[in-house]
Amino acid sequence: MRPAPRLAALAATAGLLAAACSAPSNGPAAPADDTFVIGLGSEFDTLSPVMGYAPDGGSLIYEGLMSRRADLSLAPAVAAAPPVVSEDGRTVTFTLRDGLKFHDGTELTSADVEYTYEAVLDGANNSPIRGDYAAIERVDAPDEKTVVFRLRHPYAPLVQRTTLGIVPEGAPPAGDRPVGSGPYRFVSRTPGDKIVLEANRDHRAGAPALGRVVLAFAEDDNVRATRMSAGEFDATILPPRAAARFEGQGGVTVHTVPSADYRGIMFPLDHPVTGDRAVRRALGLAVDRQAMVDTILAGAGTPAFGPVSPDTSWHNPEVTGAPAGDPGAARDLLDEAGWKPGEDGVRVKDGVRASFTLMYPAGDSLRKELALATASDAKAVGLDVRLAGLDWDAIEPRMAEDALIMGYGSPYDPDYLNYELFHSSYARQGFFNPGGYDDPEVDRLLETGRRSGDPAERKEAYLGFQKIVHDDAVWTYLVFLEHVYVIRGDYQGVRPGVEAHEHALGGLFRDVHTWRPAP
Structure with a gap:
């Protein structure tokens, strides 16, 4: 692959860092022209699986007991085969592959698996994903190749959760x-700039064709598009309109991939305006989701009305609405709830103006445009939505007071994300349930879905959960996205599939180790 001059220099720098910092490699050093630079929109908070890095398997550094194919099905990774589950669903046994080694040359055994999960469950580590594994009573390693999970109760998503990367026993959390x-093995990290990885030439599946991968961070969408055009990136992910310039461009491929990734408005529920369900429901009626899809997404998406994608079997078909909105019904609802138009057109109730702030991350052009469209539709029904583009450090402490355009979504089991976003035990825990939603029936349904081993009972629980959350208008869901990737060059092994909202190296890039330049 032809490197731009900057990339050649970057590869040379990475080679020096590898010599200084990385574990010795048994294979030859990657040549300078074998560097592949990926532009990502957000930096990782951590590179530790114990602390929540890539728990769904979107990592090039780590492997879990199981991995996920592009079609979302599971395949053995560190495990030699799918697990054996006891009849009561409370004992899950894995057998490990032979000959597994970590990047430092030490053998990977069941003791490392036991340590990884115990470290997640150790309250002293304060892992943000600890709740996802709360069903585990203990993990046993009766011999070097056997791992046994003992569960407090049946937990249907457990095997899906075992995509969590395995770390060496005793590794700092x-x-x-x-x-x-x-x-790929870790070489170096420059905070705010990049992470450098090099091929693990002793990997069980063989050495990747791309000898070095650089993950470069550029939060601003327009900056990523510009750097892609300038040849600084070999691949990136962009909003549809920012990617449009690359359509039909020679030597560049644009991939549009379906996802369960949504954008919606999270409301602070103690706010004098957004705490009123009538206001939230009216906003949901007022917004023209189809126009957002057609214009902001350039057709690369669908209207959203709830947290579970209609493309999954878990979706409740009652959770829907008018894609183009119904501003007349929104005005009627506000009138009935006592929100009357004031002299300036903004509605008022008991001396309180129907005004609130809607935040969005300043570098995210897609969320900015969704916020602008929302404010325009809201104004038409007498709601004053004031926009604030901020960085995440400024956003997080304000989420209990101001609304926020958020992104989440998973095509996996509905226990994923929904428990943390809507169960009262997670209220105001960072980006989990930041609005402080607390509904005992929703708690009960989420707990039933998490604990039950009966597929029919689980399905009913999640259908009921979706209906309540929709009727309460806890969020105003706007759109499900199609993810758009731009890749320079022609590669074999690029496998699009249904995607989640990823914060690690997920999506199309999760299989970059299988890519090979086309002959």
Whole structure:
């Protein structure tokens, strides 16, 4: 692959860093022209699986017991085969592959698996994903190749949760010098700029064709598009309109991939305006989701009315609405709830103006445009939505007071994300349930879905959960996205599939270790 001059220099720098910082490699050093630079829109908070890095398997550094194919099905990774589950669903047994090694050359055994999960469950580590594994009573390693999960109760999503990366026994939970068994080994990290990885030439599936991968961070969508055009990136992910310039461009491929990734408005529920369900429901009626899809997404998406994608079998078909909105019904609802138009057109109730702030991350052009469209539709029914583009450090402390354009969504089991976003035990825990939603029936349904081993009972629980959350208008859901990737060059092994809202190296890039330049 032809590198731009900057990339050649970057590869040379990475080679020096590898010599200084990385574990020795048994294979030859990657040549300078073998560097592949991926532009990502957000930086990782951590590189430690214990602390929540890539729990769904979107990592090149680590491997879990299981991995996920592009079609969302599970395949053995560190495990030699799918697990054996006891009749009561409370014992899940894995057998590990032979000959597995970490990047530092040490053998990967069941003791490492046991340590990884115990570290997640250790309250002293304060892992943000600890609640996802709360069904685990203990993990046993009766011999070097056997791992046994003992569960407090049946937990249907457990096997899906075992995509969590395995770390060496005794590894510090912070993971500042990550060591895994994946197709790439860690070389260096420059905070705010990039992470450099090099091929693990001893990987169980063979050495990746791309000898070095650089993950470069550029939060601003327009900056990523510009750097892609300038040849600084070999691949990136962009909003549809920002990617449009690359359509039909020679030597560049644009991939549009379906996802369960949504954008919606999270409301602070103690706010004098957004705490009123009538206001929230009216906004949901007022917004023209179809126009957002047609214009902001350039057709690369669908209207959203709830947190579960209609493309999954878990979706409740009652959770829907008019894609183009119904501003007349919104005005009627506000009138009935006592929100009357004031002299300036903004509605008022008991001396309170129907005004609130809607935040969005300043570098995210897609969320900015969704916020602008929402404010325009809201104004037409007498709601004053004031916009604030901020960085995440400024956004997080204000989420209990101001609304926020958020992104989440998963095509996996509905226990994913929904428990943390809507169960009262997670109220105001960072970006989990930041609005403080608390409904005992929703709690009960989410707990039933998490604990039951009966597929029919689980399905009913999640259908009921969706209906309540929709009727309460806890969020105003706007759109489900199609993810748009731009890749320079022609590669074999690029496998689009249904995607989640990823904060690790997920989506199309999760299989970059299988890509090979086309002959």
